[in-house]
Amino acid sequence: MKVEKISELTTNRLSVYLRCLNELAAQGAKTISSDKLAAQFHLNSAQIRKDLAYFGEFGVRGVGYYVENLRDHLTKILGLTKEHRVAIIGAGRLGTALTDYYGFTQSNFTVSALFDSDPEKIGQKVGEVEIFDVKNFASVVKKANIDVAVIAVPARFAQAVLEQITKAGIKAVMNFAPVPLRVEGDIKLKTVDLTISLESLSYFLASPGNANGKNTKPMQTKKRNKT
Amino acid sequence: MKVEKISELTTNRLSVYLRCLNELAAQGAKTISSDKLAAQFHLNSAQIRKDLAYFGEFGVRGVGYYVENLRDHLTKILGLTKEHRVAIIGAGRLGTALTDYYGFTQSNFTVSALFDSDPEKIGQKVGEVEIFDVKNFASVVKKANIDVAVIAVPARFAQAVLEQITKAGIKAVMNFAPVPLRVEGDIKLKTVDLTISLESLSYFLASPGNANGKNTKPMQTKKRNKT
DNA sequence: TTAAGCAAGCGAACTTTTTCACAAAATAAA
DNA sequence: TTTATTTTGTGAAAAAGTTCGCTTGCTTAA
Numbered sequence: 299m300k301v302e303k304i305s306e307l308t309t310n311r312l313s314v315y316l317r318c319l320n321e322l323a324a325q326g327a328k329t330i331s332s333d334k335l336a337a338q339f340h341l342n343s344a345q346i347r348k349d350l351a352y353f354g355e356f357g358v359r360g361v362g363y364y365v366e367n368l369r370d371h372l373t374k375i376l377g378l379t380k381e382h383r384v385a386i387i388g389a390g391r392l393g394t395a396l397t398d399y400y401g402f403t404q405s406n407f408t409v410s411a412l413f414d415s416d417p418e419k420i421g422q423k424v425g426e427v428e429i430f431d432v433k434n435f436a437s438v439v440k441k442a443n444i445d446v447a448v449i450a451v452p453a454r455f456a457q458a459v460l461e462q463i464t465k466a467g468i469k470a471v472m473n474f475a476p477v478p479l480r481v482e483g484d485i486k487l488k489t490v491d492l493t494i495s496l497e498s499l500s501y502f503l504a505s506p507g508n509a510n511g512k513n514t515k516p517m518q519t520k521k522r523n524k525t
Numbered sequence: 526m527k528v529e530k531i532s533e534l535t536t537n538r539l540s541v542y543l544r545c546l547n548e549l550a551a552q553g554a555k556t557i558s559s560d561k562l563a564a565q566f567h568l569n570s571a572q573i574r575k576d577l578a579y580f581g582e583f584g585v586r587g588v589g590y591y592v593e594n595l596r597d598h599l600t601k602i603l604g605l606t607k608e609h610r611v612a613i614i615g616a617g618r619l620g621t622a623l624t625d626y627y628g629f630t631q632s633n634f635t636v637s638a639l640f641d642s643d644p645e646k647i648g649q650k651v652g653e654v655e656i657f658d659v660k661n662f663a664s665v666v667k668k669a670n671i672d673v674a675v676i677a678v679p680a681r682f683a684q685a686v687l688e689q690i691t692k693a694g695i696k697a698v699m700n701f702a703p704v705p706l707r708v709e710g711d712i713k714l715k716t717v718d719l720t721i722s723l724e725s726l727s728y729f730l731a732s733p734g735n736a737n738g739k740n741t742k743p744m745q746t747k748k749r750n751k752t
Numbered sequence: 753t754t755a756a757g758c759a760a761g762c763g764a765a766c767t768t769t770t771t772c773a774c775a776a777a778a779t780a781a782a
Numbered sequence: 783t784t785t786a787t788t789t790t791g792t793g794a795a796a797a798a799g800t801t802c803g804c805t806t807g808c809t810t811a812a
Contacts, residue, residue, distance in 0.1 A: 306725065309724075309725055309728045310721050310725060312724075312728075313718075313720065313721045313724040313725070314705065314721070316724075317703070317704075317720075338705075339705045375728070375731075375732075376724050376727055376728045376731065377727040377728055377729075377730055377731025377732070378724065378727055380727075380730070380731065382726075382727065382730065391621070391622040391625060391626070392622050392626065394618075394622070395618040395619050395621070395622030398618060399618070399619065399719065400679070401703065401719050401720045401723060402723070405720070405723065405724075406727070407723060407727075445730065446726055446730075452627070469729070469730065470726040470727075470729055470730050471726075472722060472723070472726060476544070476628065477544075478541065478565070478566045486725075486726055486729035486730075488722050488725055488726055490717060490719065490722055491540075492626065492628050492717065493540065493544075493628045493632070494537050494540045494541070495699060495715045495717055496628060496629070496632065496634055496699070497536075497539075497540040497543075497603050497605065497632075498533065498536055498537060498540070498713075498715055499609075499673055499697040499698075499699060499713055499715055500603055500604040500605055500607075500609060500633070500634075500697075501536050501539075501602070501603045501604055502604075502696075502697055502713035503604055503607070503609070503672065503673075503696065503697050503713075504602075504603065504604025504607065505602075505604070
């Protein structure tokens with residue numbers, strides 16, 4: 299077990315592993331080897347072992363990993379034991395769709411408040427969730443004990459909204475606005491940029507032969523020569 | 526200019542550059558240097574130059590890049606001159622939110638059809654867009670000349686939907702279902718996994734000191750020793 | 753108890769991506 | 783025309799991430 303910083307690529311894979319373990323547990327599997335786990339997605343088994351090894355020695359040689367045990371560890375590592383309360387800023391189509399997004403409702407995230415600046419919307423409800431005036435952001439956040447914010451406003455407002463979020467003391471932010479935002483301090487900002495994803499599809503369609511990350515031409519290998 | 530395969534990291538950045546160039550053009554800027562461009566996001570200027578160099582020599586030494594010119598090049602490279610017609614499968618909250626998502630309507634993507642299996646929904650419209658029976662997927666795709674599909678169905682249906690998409694001859698797919706999907710052939714599948722993004726925030730909140738990709742501890746450098 | 757086999761853990765090799773640093777080309781000034 | 787300045791384009795170095803191959807340890811069977 300190392301004491302290094304963990305790359306986001308690693309933690310993203312932990313999520314994937316956990317999902318698979320949940321399925322395996324549901325199927326009643328007791329143990330799973332990194333080889334079998336790797337076969338499910340198409341990953342390398344060494345990578346799985348390495349990812350897990352950052353956090354401890356969870357496996358048993360000759361056996362593999364105990365499904366329940368590893369699941370519990372990953373759940374704890376990913377912080378999925380604690381409840382999180384989410385505010386969504388922007389009660390447009392996207393914001394309201396996210397409000398009862400399965401992923402939120404399923405997991406330990408609860409959408410507790412929506413915010414907008416449109417007087418027509420303020421006071422309305424989306425399901426159980428009330429739409430507040432964004433002017434009262436900080437106070438609602440405090441009252442409702444919110445610790446995660448989602449930016450679902452048009453791009454030109456996103457930076458200002460982020461600053462409001464920061465001022466309210468929130469440390470984890472998910473951003474759907476297609477702009478690069480400047481963050482201050484130790485805040486985690488995760489941007490989901492659908493425009494980039496779309497344009498990536500567009501690029502693919504425009505340039506045949508650029509398949510799914512698989513390289514058409516194998517690069518020549520640079521051999522390192524030692525003496 | 527190289528003839529290598531281009532990494533997705535590069536093409537994603539091209540999208541970002543293009544966005545910035547569009548803004549610069551709107552502001553009336555004639556030229557821009559890689560240094561100035563890099564300052565806008567927090568990127569390295571060498572990276573910008575290198576990304577662009579894969580596709581040609583667009584810059585002028587001592588001057589920089591001509592904004593309009595570079596914009597035109599990037600637009601062409603990303604295939605944003607061609608119109609794309611999009612089908613969204615799954616007319617739930619997410620599917621309908623995406624239907625009039627600004628990013629789609631703004632750009633050269635037009636949502637031309639929604640699909641669902643719920644008889645209640647089939648025949649209805651979301652804005653201008655009709656909801657069709659997913660059973661008629663292939664024929665509608667052909668008739669409406671659709672070349673991009675978006676999977677917005679619950680995870681357990683996603684693989685089957687992907688196979689239908691593939692059979693209909695569509696080559697570019699965006700997937701919102703949080704499952705790893707198996708693709709056949711030269712199809713571009715781009716998965717947007719909100720669960721992973723959420724859990725990444727959760728991880729951050731659970732483990733203080735793991736800021737925005739900035740490493741707390743610099744890793745020791747492994748020197749390569751030559752003789 | 754010993755032997756055989758399986759699978760985790762882990763250092764080292766390799767690959768990919770990013771950054772550095774500088775020569776080459778263009779412009780502007782002298 | 784020459785010189786100074788700017789900024790690209792690009793090898794090479796560094797850093798980051800992935801995969802290999804082997805050692806170690808656990809389990810089962812004889």
